[in-house]
Structure formats: C-alpha cells, structure tokens
Amino acid sequence: MKLRCLLAICGVLFLSNLQAQTNQEDILFIVDNDPVYVSEFLRVYNKNLDLVQDESQKDVDEYLTLFTNYKLKLKEARALGLHKKPSYIRELRNYKKQLMQGYITDAKVTDALIQEAYDRISYDVKASHILVKVSENANPKDTLAAYNTAINLRNRALKEGFEKVREEVHNGQTVFGESLGYFSGFKMVYKFENVAYNTKVGDISQVFRTRFGYHFLKVFDKRKSRGQVTVAHIMIANKQMDTVNMTPETRVKEIYKKLEQGEDFESLAKQFSDDKSTASRGGMLEPFSGGQLTSQIFEDEAFGLVNIGDVSQPFKTEFGWHIVKLYDRKPIRPFEALKPELEVRVKRDDRSRLIDEALIENLKKRYNINSQQPDLSYFVSILNEDYFKRTWVLPSDFTANKPLVKIVDEQLTYKDFADYLLKAQRQMEPRAPFPSIVSKKYNAFFNSQLIKYREDHLEEENEEYAHVVNEYRDGLLLFDLMESTIWNISESDSLDLQNFYNSHKAKYMLPKCVDAIVATSTNQKALKKVAKLLHKGLPVEQIKNLVNSNNTIQVIFTSGVMDASHQALPKDFVFKKGMSKVYYHHDAFVVVQVNKVLPEAQKAFEDAKGSVISDYQIYKESNWIKELREKFKVTVNQEALKKVKLQIKSQ
Secondary structure, three states: OHHHHHHHHHOOOOOOOOOOOOOOOOEEEEEOOEEEEHHHHHHHHHHHOOOOOOHHHHOHHHHHHHHHHHHHHHHHHHHOOHHHOHHHHHHHHHHHHHHOHHHHOOHHHHHHHHHHHHHHHOEEEEEEEEEEEOOOOOOHHHHHHHHHHHHHHHHHHHHHOHHHHHHHHOOOOOEEEEEEEEEOOOOOOHHHHHHHHHOOOOOEOOOEEEOOEEEEEEEEEEEEOOOEEEEEEEEEEOOOOOOOOOOHHHHHHHHHHHHHOOOOHHHHHHHHOOOHHHHOOOOEOOOEEOOOOOOHHHHHHHHHOOOOOOEOOOEEOOOEEEEEEEEEEEOOOOHHHHHHHHHHHHHHOOOHHHHHHHHHHHHHHHOOOOOOOOOOHHHHHHOOOHHHHOOOOOOOOOOOOOEEEEEOOEEEEHHHHHHHHHHHOOOOOOOOOHHHHHHHHHHHHHHHHHHHHHHHOHHHHOHHHHHHHHHHHHHHHHHHHHHHHHHOOOHHHHHHHHHHHHHOHHHOEEOOEEEEEEEEEOOHHHHHHHHHHHHOOOOHHHHHHHHOOOOOOOOEEEEEEEEOOOOOOOOOOOOOOEEOOOEEEOOEEEEEEEEEEEOOEEOOHHHHHHHHHHHHHHHHHHHHHHHHHHHOOEEEOHHHHHHHHHHHHHO
16 A cells, blocks of 8 residues: 555646636636636645656646646546456545544653653664563463562562573573663664663663563663764676686675775775666765664674775675775764654654643644543443353343434444453453443543544644645546556557557667676786787687786786677777777776677567557557547637736746
8 A cells, every 4th residue: 555655646747736726716727617727726836846857847838738647537537437446445544544643642742652662763772681581461360470580580680690490480481581782762662662772881770561561670771872884896697707807705805805905995895896877977876774674784893884985804694795994973963953853753662651641632622622531330230241252232121313423413322332342352351340440431432433534524623734635636536547457458458559569660770789708907018018918819718817916916807798788898999800009098998898789679569569569558648638628628718827927936
C-alpha cells in the first residue's frame, strides 16, 4: 500500500488542496458540465511552480493544457466508475486511517517523546542484563515466584558481582544472562530503554518488568553516538572481471600498492572501481550514520578511520573487496533535521501508549465527557465461566437497546458493549474477577469508540486534513485509471507494441563498441613500453611481469567489450582497430589496443522491449487524450484566462 500511495501522490503533478468552490468565483474552463475555477488553477499552478523541471510547464498556456488533461482523466475515471471499486474504497480508507494519526494525537506529548528519543540516540549505552522469564498472562503465583527470583539474583549480584552471577545463572530457558554491548534509543523495548538510560554507569538497576519477564541490568559505559561519516571507496566486485585479471583480491592489492606509491585515490576509483554509481565521483558515497548500511564490516571499517584523509587496508565484505578513504566526520544530525524521522519511529514504538493515553484525555475534554463509568453491574451479572473458555454467549433475554453512554450526538447501547465483550473473550488473558474484567473491557471499549468518533468527524473538524484527503482521493483515482488504461500492457497490445517497434527501429540501436585491452598508468614512459610490447603481440600476463613487480605496480590493465561511455576509455577516443595513441584520462595516461571494432547494430525486439514499452505508453497516452477531448467538451473562458496571465505576470 505504501508504494502505491507514494506513486499516486508523487506521480500526479496537478493535485489541488481544494474544497467545493462558490458559484461567485470566476470559471476558467468547463469539462462538460463540471466547472474549474480560477482560484483552483492559480493555487495548483503556484503550488507546483518550484517542482516542475520542464520550463515549458511554467508557461500558462502549456500549464493550462496539462491541467485540462488532468481534469479530463479524472472525468473519465469517474465515468468508468473507478471511484466505486471496492479496492479503491478500501485503499482510500486505509490511507485516511494512516494519515489521521498525525491530526488526532497530542502534539505536546509527542514532541516530548521525540526530544527524549533524540537525546537517547545521541548516546550509546553498554549494558548487560539478567532476565527471569515469565509470561505476561502468567497466574499470580508464577508471577510472584519470578519476581522473587529476580530480587534474589539482584541481591546476589550486589554482593558477588554482576558478571559472575550473570554467567552462572544463564540457562537459556527460564533465566537469561546476556551481555548486550552498546545500544541506543529504539534498539530495546521502551521500558528496558528507560531503565538503561536512567541507570548510572557502574550501577545495577532495580528489578523491572517488560513483556518478557523481570529484568535487572548493569550499565558499564555511556558514550556519545559515533555520528556520521563521509567516505569514498574503491570496490572490486566478487567476480572475475576479465581475461587478463586475476582474483578480485589480487586486483585490489594492486590498486592499494599504487596508493602506497602516492597515486591519487579519486583517480584510481574513476579508473577501476566496480561500483559504477560512485566511480565517476571518485568513489564518493553519501554520508551515513551507524546502523544505516547493510554491511556491518564496511561500517566498522569506515568509522575506524580516525583522521580526514586516512585510507583503510583492503578488506572484504559480501559485495567484494574495498579500500575506503575518510573525507568527513560529523556528530549526530541536529534535532530539527531528525525530528520527522523520529516522530515516525516514536509512533510505532512502545512509547506510543503514552501518546494514546494523552489522546484519550484530550478527547474527553474536547467533547466534555465525564470519565466516570456508567453502572456496569448488569454485564457483571451475565458473565459466567464460559467467558474463560471463550464460549460465552449473550442470554436470550439480553437488553440490547438500552442506552449505555453518549459521545456528543452518538448514542452507544448495551448491544455495542456486549458485542465488544463477545469479541474480547477470544483474547488469551489470565483469570480475574468478573467486575474487574468488565471494568477493564469497558475502558478499552469506550476509548476505541471515542477515537472512532473523532476519526469519523475529522474531515468536518479539521480543514487541513480534509484538503490532504481530497488530494489523495483524486491522486489514487488517477493512478487506477492510468494503470488500467496506459501502464498495463495487455495481450491485446502485443501486436501494437511489435508494430510500434517496427516503425521506430532507428531509436533502438546498440552503440558502437570495441573489443580492447586498456593499459592505464601515471608513468607515461612505462605506458609507452607497454604499447610497444602489446604491438609485438606479447600476452598481457607476460607484459605485467615485465613492467610490474611485487613492490611496484606501474600499470593496470582492463579488457573486454566497451562502448564510448566506459570509464576506462577517454572521451575523445577514436574507434579504430590497432594500437591507439597515448591519451591523458582521469589524471593518468591510457593506451588502448583495439582487437575489434563492433559497429552500431539493431537491438532485437526482446532486448529493446523495456524502452519500447515506455515509448509506446507515451504514444498511447497522447492518442487517448485526443479521444477524451472529443468525448468531453472543454470550454475555456478567455476573459478569465487573460486575468490569470496578468495576475501571474505581476507576481
């Protein structure tokens, strides 16, 4: 759902914030009988002005054409009944449910938890703990026994030493003694995190409970977060690169030897790194923080570099062999920069319960609701032992329609709460007195109904939320239309797709290539020697032995089939069979022995299919828009358009 939501929002350029407009406003154009107002067009135009990359879309007439096409598509979507599809209704409902969380929660409580979370991710805690495992739903006898065991173990730890006791009592079944190493915020359940961060270094905490059982812990150290580093790397992938190279380890060691000889890291990355996404930038990676990368080995090596400019020894990860250079080191990002990310994490974490509790209190105040429970004795009287067996049913003479509690104008009855009790019995819970069960379930029932009331009336009570929902409503509708009409290439399109390819073959060509050996060196004299040896026909391995040694790597070779965009080839390289001249490329000298020139060739349909589909969809959409303009009459108010242009020009 998330990916589809993102596409529906980001893929639509012309979503508006609008509610219904008044009839007194100027109409800019009409699609059949549906008016589109000047105010809507101006709002959308100004909202998206900074987002468009095509300068032509800033032209009012061009933008009006695009905006009209957008309205035509929405008209067609509703004409096809896409807004009535169960999948559309369900997805819109799910989105609204997700979106409304940002509008109904208590901002003050949330902000306090976000600040606390930031403070905690700014520091790492090193701790160990002892856990006496006991279920959340354990009976009172087992719960007390686990608690007493934890208390006794803590007393022993205070006298005998925490680590000694931890190692002795760990059995991996009922008692766990674990060294946790360093961790920061969000790495542990919230209760555990609270205790860890509130315990002084060297102290043993009091016994506390989480859903796993009873714990106590010892904090050994607290340190500032490692922050963020910026590094570049040279990567040799875990594959045999070509016929003249040995193993990836051998190749990376050759490159490292050239670094030791004083050659430039960035130049070597441009020449030899297999990470194509970074090679052209000298191997530079985006800044990253601890825990952000998939490779822990790479992360540890990067953070292990101390001084700017330090270079690591070659090391291996699951992706290949790497050499890393440190360019920058920064502390953890400022609070404001991390706040949006932290807010999402807080709302998904155990600490969200605090947000929920604050929300309920605020809603009670908002709707002027008394917290006192109504008389629940009737429900206590109709419960029996079947409730613990999850087979309880309502009595035949159950009083269904009797009023129970009112939330503003919505009356909840006995039946509403009874239905909740019937569903709740499915949950595995410890046995408790009936009055306690009824009281607890009523609180949960009332809170859920209170939140539901707020959700059901949120569009009426919050204009901003209503605007965002309207944006998504149209965006999702347009996504469904485009998916079914343009993006999905069905079997019926197969012949048209093939015909489109046949008519546009000149667009789908393989570039001119060479089958060549490229020799690269910062030593021009050594490279000229290599050129002579290659010209004589000596094998590359023999040439390497003549110009390189165990202690000095003068030349690195790359071979294979390459087009003009290949990183090893100079930009002005002449595609001609035989030995090339010496070029200067990426701060090094390059000579190329071209064994064969492969001319430009036609791509087969299957090889070009991805590009063909993309081009065909553009062609298909263009024709479809023409059909929509014939189906739905569009009338533009030229006087209103003149006013729009004058207003935009004066901005």
